[in-house]
Amino acid sequence: MSTIESKLAARGLTLPPPPQPLGSYTAVSRAGDLLFISGQLPLRDGKVAWTGQVGRDLSVAEGKQAAALAALNVLAQIRAYLGSFDRLDHIVRVEGHVTSAPGVFDQPAVLDGASDLFAEVLGDKAGHARAAYSQTQQPGNAAVILVVIAQIKD
Amino acid sequence: MSTIESKLAARGLTLPPPPQPLGSYTAVSRAGDLLFISGQLPLRDGKVAWTGQVGRDLSVAEGKQAAALAALNVLAQIRAYLGSFDRLDHIVRVEGHVTSAPGVFDQPAVLDGASDLFAEVLGDKAGHARAAYSQTQQPGNAAVILVVIAQIKD
Amino acid sequence: MSTIESKLAARGLTLPPPPQPLGSYTAVSRAGDLLFISGQLPLRDGKVAWTGQVGRDLSVAEGKQAAALAALNVLAQIRAYLGSFDRLDHIVRVEGHVTSAPGVFDQPAVLDGASDLFAEVLGDKAGHARAAYSQTQQPGNAAVILVVIAQIKD
Numbered sequence: 469m470s471t472i473e474s475k476l477a478a479r480g481l482t483l484p485p486p487p488q489p490l491g492s493y494t495a496v497s498r499a500g501d502l503l504f505i506s507g508q509l510p511l512r513d514g515k516v517a518w519t520g521q522v523g524r525d526l527s528v529a530e531g532k533q534a535a536a537l538a539a540l541n542v543l544a545q546i547r548a549y550l551g552s553f554d555r556l557d558h559i560v561r562v563e564g565h566v567t568s569a570p571g572v573f574d575q576p577a578v579l580d581g582a583s584d585l586f587a588e589v590l591g592d593k594a595g596h597a598r599a600a601y602s603q604t605q606q607p608g609n610a611a612v613i614l615v616v617i618a619q620i621k622d
Numbered sequence: 623m624s625t626i627e628s629k630l631a632a633r634g635l636t637l638p639p640p641p642q643p644l645g646s647y648t649a650v651s652r653a654g655d656l657l658f659i660s661g662q663l664p665l666r667d668g669k670v671a672w673t674g675q676v677g678r679d680l681s682v683a684e685g686k687q688a689a690a691l692a693a694l695n696v697l698a699q700i701r702a703y704l705g706s707f708d709r710l711d712h713i714v715r716v717e718g719h720v721t722s723a724p725g726v727f728d729q730p731a732v733l734d735g736a737s738d739l740f741a742e743v744l745g746d747k748a749g750h751a752r753a754a755y756s757q758t759q760q761p762g763n764a765a766v767i768l769v770v771i772a773q774i775k776d
Numbered sequence: 777m778s779t780i781e782s783k784l785a786a787r788g789l790t791l792p793p794p795p796q797p798l799g800s801y802t803a804v805s806r807a808g809d810l811l812f813i814s815g816q817l818p819l820r821d822g823k824v825a826w827t828g829q830v831g832r833d834l835s836v837a838e839g840k841q842a843a844a845l846a847a848l849n850v851l852a853q854i855r856a857y858l859g860s861f862d863r864l865d866h867i868v869r870v871e872g873h874v875t876s877a878p879g880v881f882d883q884p885a886v887l888d889g890a891s892d893l894f895a896e897v898l899g900d901k902a903g904h905a906r907a908a909y910s911q912t913q914q915p916g917n918a919a920v921i922l923v924v925i926a927q928i929k930d
Contacts, residue, residue: 490730492737493752497714499656499773501808504715507753560805561812563923565755568913575915576798583800598801599815599923600915601873605722607729607754615717615753619807644884646891647906651868653927654809658869661907719909759876761883761908769871769907 472543472553475589486548487511487541490607496549502560503618505545509610510537518611521604522578523569526611531566532581534612539582542616543589550620557619559586559596565613568602575600582614626707629743630697640702641665641695644761650703656714657772659699663764664691672765675758676732677723680765685720686735688766693736696770697743704774711773713740713750719767722756729754736768780861783897784851794856795819795849798915804857810868811926813853817918818845826919829912830886831877834919839874840889842920847890850924851897863928867894867904871923876910883908890922 489495497504510518518534564579579600586594606613643649651658664672672688701707718733733754740748760767797803805812818826826842855861872887887908894902914921
């Protein structure tokens with residue numbers, strides 16, 4: 469078990485099976501040293517565990533849990549693609565889409581649920597640029613979707 | 623005529639002239655082996671052929687046609703930039719933005735109109751990561767916009 | 777003072793200090809020759825200078841000013857990361873998110889405020905692909921957010 473998986477276990481987390489694509493595309497596409505990971509939802513046991521709008525159906529604290537769960541699925545995709553985390557150089561960018569009620573402007577706080585998880589378990593491989601978006605609704609009625617680019621090394 | 627264009631012809635499709643930018647930017651920007659293609663609308667003969675919201679103004683089936691038409695414009699941009707498809711390695715990522723009525727959550731089904739077209743005509747160059755978004759409205763009132771990254775080879 | 781900063785000065789502009797991240801991420805993340813810059817808001821003196829929706833709270837002309845201000849913050853991030861603009865190869869892609877009232881479809885015109893600024897001060901380093909989005913609301917109630925990828929050289 470890698471250090472990363474030990475850190476996940478210490479938080480009571482295990483990597484789920486990587487979610488299958490929802491259509492005719494692939495979960496991860498590589499270009500050179502970059503991995504482009506398809507949008508990841510807050511899936512647990514194959515179901516969207518967090519749905520609806522932050523500020524109406526979920527609190528910011530619950531939104532952070534949704535973001536952390538989506539981040540766990542991102543990690544599952546990376547490990548499934550690479551076989552382990554050894555060749556992960558770092559998370560390059562996280563685009564975080566938060567389904568939000570009108571007047572909710574603190575999407576960055578919600579997305580810290582994902583960024584904090586990356587920081588805790590990936591250490592110096594976690595440092596990413598980020599962009600935060602407010603969405604009125606998202607595929608599968610997901611509360612949060614993460615679109616991530618990672619860099620790998622030989 | 624390349625295999626790719628033959629496959630398009632077999633579907634009754636021909637590549638349109640690549641759409642010109644709508645402002646002070648370029649249609650395609652290269653960085654190393656990556657091509658970043660500006661957002662492509664479902665344009666036909668210079669006009670947005672599919673407008674409005676899926677679930678209100680368009681059915682999912684019509685949205686798929688809109689996505690396929692935007693994908694055809696993506697292919698037109700790639701061929702215009704490279705001169706042919708010979709140097710296309712693969713489609714790396716498709717970000718698909720679907721203008722959607724409230725309560726519509728099946729943007730992935732709409733975007734399969736684009737992914738399926740890529741798969742049919744590009745074969746093993748088609749495998750891409752994907753992210754699906756629901757938008758309330760988009761530039762030009764377009765029903766679908768695709769933002770694509772492709773990898774090229776020497 | 778570089779040519780770029782001279783050109784900014786000729787427009788009465790100076791680069792602000794680069795904004796700090798709004799959460800647990802980094803302002804700029806590098807992967808190979810690519811710089812991924814976190815979403816930049818139209819910040820001035822640490823505050824969002826342009827808020828609300830274009831077409832309701834702002835005119836298109838004001839939206840262009842918001843886009844130009846966000847672009848200035850993008851330039852500030854690049855210079856802070858690289859130390860100067862000498863190693864900037866070009867702006868690869870600009871994703872421009874415009875907070876918009878219902879029925880506003882001319883987000884590209886707003887984003888020309890950013891693209892024009894890049895063209896004027898960066899010259900042949902400015903040529904970028906672009907994608908334009910309409911958002912109902914954004915973090916910090918910002919009127920415009922720019923998400924930029926740049927390429928650097930040795």
